[in-house]
Amino acid sequence: MRTRDIFDNISPIDFRYWDGEVARYLSENGFTRHKLIVELALMRALASNEVCAQAAVDEVAAANGQVTTEEVYDEEDRIRHDIRALVNCIREKVSDGVKPYVHMTATSCDIINTADAARYRKVVEKVLIPALMKLEQTLIAIALREAKRAQIGRTHGQHAVPITFGFAVALYVSRLGNSILKLKELAAELRGKFSGAVGAYNASSLFFDDPETFESEVLADAELGLLPAEITSQVVPPEMMTRLLCEITIAAGILANLADDMRHLQRTEIGEVGEEFAEGQVGSSTMPQKRNPINAENSKSLWRIVMPRIITVFLDQISEHQRDLTNSASARTYGEIVAYAVSMAKRMTRVMRKLAVDPANLERNLAMSKGLIVAEPLYIILAALGHPDAHEKVRRLTLLAQSEKRPLEEIALADSELTPYIKRMTPRQREILGNPALYTGIAARKARKVALRWKQKLEL
Amino acid sequence: MRTRDIFDNISPIDFRYWDGEVARYLSENGFTRHKLIVELALMRALASNEVCAQAAVDEVAAANGQVTTEEVYDEEDRIRHDIRALVNCIREKVSDGVKPYVHMTATSCDIINTADAARYRKVVEKVLIPALMKLEQTLIAIALREAKRAQIGRTHGQHAVPITFGFAVALYVSRLGNSILKLKELAAELRGKFSGAVGAYNASSLFFDDPETFESEVLADAELGLLPAEITSQVVPPEMMTRLLCEITIAAGILANLADDMRHLQRTEIGEVGEEFAEGQVGSSTMPQKRNPINAENSKSLWRIVMPRIITVFLDQISEHQRDLTNSASARTYGEIVAYAVSMAKRMTRVMRKLAVDPANLERNLAMSKGLIVAEPLYIILAALGHPDAHEKVRRLTLLAQSEKRPLEEIALADSELTPYIKRMTPRQREILGNPALYTGIAARKARKVALRWKQKLEL
């Protein structure tokens, strides 16, 4: 085994943010393991088509158990071809009679593309989606719990009209829920191939009248469970992987937006929520009083890593003729996109699980703009009651309210032009003008509805 | 009307690559028109809910017919708010009794987001997809026509084993076909909203017990045909638009790859295809003999414009709290992504429609590597016949063939170690060793199958 002090690694994904769950699929060892699975699936299909004996399958299965990434790399150093090196490592562990059947009819990319389809599908289904589901579950719980907790709504960073905190969170329940469904769909669209060096089944058609059926058999192997691409060059068309990585980028964007919202709600002047702070945790090396939203900040920062890398993926869409190899090194970095997305999901789950909501500050902030929030319902009710220029009228009253530092309601009630309209208002309308905390529309109802719908849809 | 010499414009999309079909939806006039449609849809729903009289709808419809973008901009210059300016322009054209109902309960983004959903959906369905379908149709025709035309397959820019030209094109039929289907799906997923300033239906719930039903009625208007987003902030969650623009980027990538392949096949030394050259067309201002693949080059260059802009779209995913406005100017540029993609599709259709295939050069190139192509089938057949180290054996023979400049087949036949294997080959196997142009696997069959499948699927 080639070991190294992890702190001699260069990428933070390999010391600071490394995750064994992800590495199981997306490390080089994970890659080797999946390439061996594909070689074995090929042997099984050859045997079931009576090209080789069943015993050959067992020999290769046994050989696979012994192949290490290290010896494959040693062999590659010698012959400078990665897949041929792998094949040689298997071949030297089986009997001479079995040797010719190892990798038979396959080209390197049959193995690589199929292994990638299998392991990216698995890591999305078994690691990324579960991590996002835990966050989704947490968000649903908050949306339900805080469905009725009034909060000032903010647009442009300015107080607008009220919502509830649960409603704000329910928006993320919906956005994230939809992304989870898309991820499931797109992971299942990944495709393998066994169509040879240029996609025309040149080699396999030497053996099989219907090489497409043979390809389907290899890919349907229990450990792979894949369908073949409709048509390929040397490689599977890139778009299925591109779409999956786009959706991962989108999911990361949703998490980054959530992180930003949580960061800003923790600003000293706002203070509506707080990240839990551990006993003994230090906030600053020099300012002992600091309590910083470092987990939300970290998630935003991870998004800055993830998002631009989609450009690498789009660049890799282009490959000349039946394939050039200019996507080979770059495609090796896709796993990092997944790894950082998983890290974000786990981090934001921790943030949200322990999120402290501060009711006093929520109320204080809502009260700050009490006198002005009422402008919207006032204008709309006046308009509905037939005032010909309600928006402009109310805009001027707000300027007066601000300059005189008096509540807008008071100024409106004292305005003789408005008296006839105010008399015609319903009691509920009058009540809202006096207590804008009531002016939350259907926020509470909607928060619950959306949260419960996703709870059911995702079986959470 | 504010007119300008088009050559005083700064963006090439507004002089060199401008397209009236696209501008109908994605110019500022197209935007104004769709915002007016939304305001009218709102009036219709208010009337059908008996908030205002049916006559009010007719007044607004008449007013809309007179509103110009120019006057809206003039009004915006005065009051510095784009949607309020639009509303004022409508209001001043209707009677006093109707004025209060214009825009009633709506916030700016109810109008903007809904208008955007409508026009982006339409431009994708009515302009982009039809343009891509014409290209797809052309590709299908080529794939069928050239299904059997042998061509050397190339990986790493090196001769590999043969395919057919129709097969190479069929790969694009499949890739583009899948992208067209995704575009249809994602355009239909765009959503409108009528949920007010912070998404909680604060204003509309003053009038309606079930403001979500009212929202659905507005959006279902015949000229919109939209569904509401499940839940919104001030704005519709961005992901539906992000996904659509990702897929447009993906489609552009497929076209760029096609353009690259066509460019390289036109290299002087390869010359397998050519772009049609007009009578009188000049290839170079100084080299009168030049015939350059300028349309394929142009398409590749347009992709370089389109692709990076997806980063702008991903940045716009993040908006603080119930919305900041940092995506306002940037979202105004999304139309250019669509416009350039349409331009690419039209350009590549012209290239492919008039693509000249040069059979002589195809044959010449295929013949170049005749002696070496045979290496793959030779190795595989030897392996299948039980040779214990066929790959290494053949690799050495190819080195010999190259150094001695003799055909590999000849060398193989003269190799006594191989004699027993060669004797056991089938006649077809022997034939392929002698004529590698036969070694095209199922390329022809597959090209036809894929082309016909898409012809049917897309009803082309």
Next chain:
Amino acid sequence: MRTRDIFDNISPIDFRYWDGEVARYLSENGFTRHKLIVELALMRALASNEVCAQAAVDEVAAANGQVTTEEVYDEEDRIRHDIRALVNCIREKVSDGVKPYVHMTATSCDIINTADAARYRKVVEKVLIPALMKLEQTLIAIALREAKRAQIGRTHGQHAVPITFGFAVALYVSRLGNSILKLKELAAELRGKFSGAVGAYNASSLFFDDPETFESEVLADAELGLLPAEITSQVVPPEMMTRLLCEITIAAGILANLADDMRHLQRTEIGEVGEEFAEGQVGSSTMPQKRNPINAENSKSLWRIVMPRIITVFLDQISEHQRDLTNSASARTYGEIVAYAVSMAKRMTRVMRKLAVDPANLERNLAMSKGLIVAEPLYIILAALGHPDAHEKVRRLTLLAQSEKRPLEEIALADSELTPYIKRMTPRQREILGNPALYTGIAARKARKVALRWKQKLEL
């Protein structure tokens, strides 16, 4: 003249954000004008080398005055080559004897690259830098005026220790000042060329023993003032333009950061600054009370347009062999990067010129954390006085202060363990513990020093 309603344009740079100062150089008319300047410079050099008569120069100068972009486009429609079209338009306006000398020895890119170097240099020197200088001047004035105005410093969005508002602005004076200097330097590094179709002076060496000297003469023309690139292919190496556009992107990033800071300081809960609001300006179509930081938001949004486009520029660095044309369409969009950057600079100048600072809110916010800010100086003074574990000690006192809602100073004074240290503090140290607004370090002095240094350096 081909005119169009500007609202039928697709790019917002051509209706909403169009700027005549920029268009003078970066519109298609600006491009044509500069290409004509280059053709004329060529004639002048041919004449001064006695290849053609001086009268030929006058004829071409007169012809240039009549050439319109429109007729060049009409001619291009006919012959499908942009520069040959331009040459034809000049040629048809001069006598037969002069015709052969028009464009003599030049290839298209000699004209295009040189025209681009000239106009991009000019637009940066005459439009972009002056716009940034106005902003710089405004920032310097604020830094000087507000040098002593205490403000709470914020890290992680949390109150840290105090600075002054002028100090915060001085940071931008420095960042922007440095970027202006880099822009000057990089604009002057743009290079022209007259080295022919593949850069080897193939054509011009038919006429001149030292074609490099001839090239230098053309480029040194009074209206161009350029140096030749050291060596070229068909085109000038892209890196000089890439570096200039990188620095424009960097300048845009500085402006976006400034915009973000101003946005957040305008949050309702913070309110330390405000964008001036015009009499009659509307903040929201439905919320008449709103005063939104739309200019800062707009600048941030323009950055989201500008920044990703650097990827297009990096993609254009790669051109095959002596040049492919896959950067032709894309390079036509570089002008938009400049145009949006100019728009940002002008917009942020407006924001900053009319920026209202709210002393009351600054003081209120500073007071909010009064009791905790003192933690840093307390820890440091204790450490300096020999306390063996000052950071941990103070961290615990802050927890106590928070839970008991008492000022940290009070708690520290009451702590018997600290008594011996407190006795040894200097009067100034004791004063700071009691009034953390004094704890601004050298903020005021530094703000002035930096502002004055840049005032002098840039001669503002």
Next chain:
Amino acid sequence: MRTRDIFDNISPIDFRYWDGEVARYLSENGFTRHKLIVELALMRALASNEVCAQAAVDEVAAANGQVTTEEVYDEEDRIRHDIRALVNCIREKVSDGVKPYVHMTATSCDIINTADAARYRKVVEKVLIPALMKLEQTLIAIALREAKRAQIGRTHGQHAVPITFGFAVALYVSRLGNSILKLKELAAELRGKFSGAVGAYNASSLFFDDPETFESEVLADAELGLLPAEITSQVVPPEMMTRLLCEITIAAGILANLADDMRHLQRTEIGEVGEEFAEGQVGSSTMPQKRNPINAENSKSLWRIVMPRIITVFLDQISEHQRDLTNSASARTYGEIVAYAVSMAKRMTRVMRKLAVDPANLERNLAMSKGLIVAEPLYIILAALGHPDAHEKVRRLTLLAQSEKRPLEEIALADSELTPYIKRMTPRQREILGNPALYTGIAARKARKVALRWKQKLEL
């Protein structure tokens, strides 16, 4: 030591492309080492200012020698603050009297930013630039050696007019040389800081009347050799690092362009150069004859990794107020940009050192277009001799030459209209028309001049 099988790493930079030279500076151990250097430099400056005793410096120096990244991480796990953890690890290894002086007046970013400036400067100066210099040296040698080797110039992938191979390489000598100079300049512009938590020297001004001088003393330490930033927030303004990483991206782009050119010149049909192929090297797992340009492909692919990451760097330019932490995780990935660039430089040096030039193929390709290349000089000479419409005349002759498959020279000589002009041609002009291989302008001379200039400038 925390070790791990390198094949359990997720990023290929940590198994496949890992480089000990880079890791020395840019691994986490390299980071720790540089942070310790900064803490020690601080101690030295405190001692020389008589804040602490000289013996304290020695104690900290001794302690630093024992601190491991592992124990720092363990401490961070406990207290959740990275720099405080480092400080604690030092403190526990020194006597109680020294403890208070460790990290005194410093904030975390004083240490981090300064350590980063030091190690990024070093890795650029000691690893990246030397690697690029080796490539530059190799390119210079090729440019000199091949200065006179005629090669067809190619634009649009089409034969244009001839150059020499050395001339084509000299263009890269110039482009890369300029980038090396910029890298030197920008690495030297990196700046450190010791200005405290918000940049106002709040803490250090408690001890020093002129804290800026103290800062300069710390940074001038022999192991750092840095200057302070003119003004900072909590962090050094990002632009110096942004510019350096932009230039690294630019250098990578030049290498990618070189790689692309070498790839295409290796196409089977072109074959003008070849990558050296090791004895025993395998080109394809299934096609034993393949000789693929995998190193050039790999370099292009590494560029696809490097280039998009500049977006992360541009995103990190924006930090709210005196700093948010949303650039913390992302900045940890910058080292990978450097590491991949180094890998590209080393890889391309290997490619170019062993590059085999194939004179026969160069001549064959040049001969292919012999008859047409002559079009440019023919048109220009005719024009110079006063032909009124030489370009159009020659364009028509080339069409004739192509359709009749006769050399253009022959057709021109037979054209009676041209007879008077041909008679007036100089012998050299006539010679070029007959042998276009002579039509290489000053390619050979220029190749030598440029190569020798850079050999001298870079002292290679």
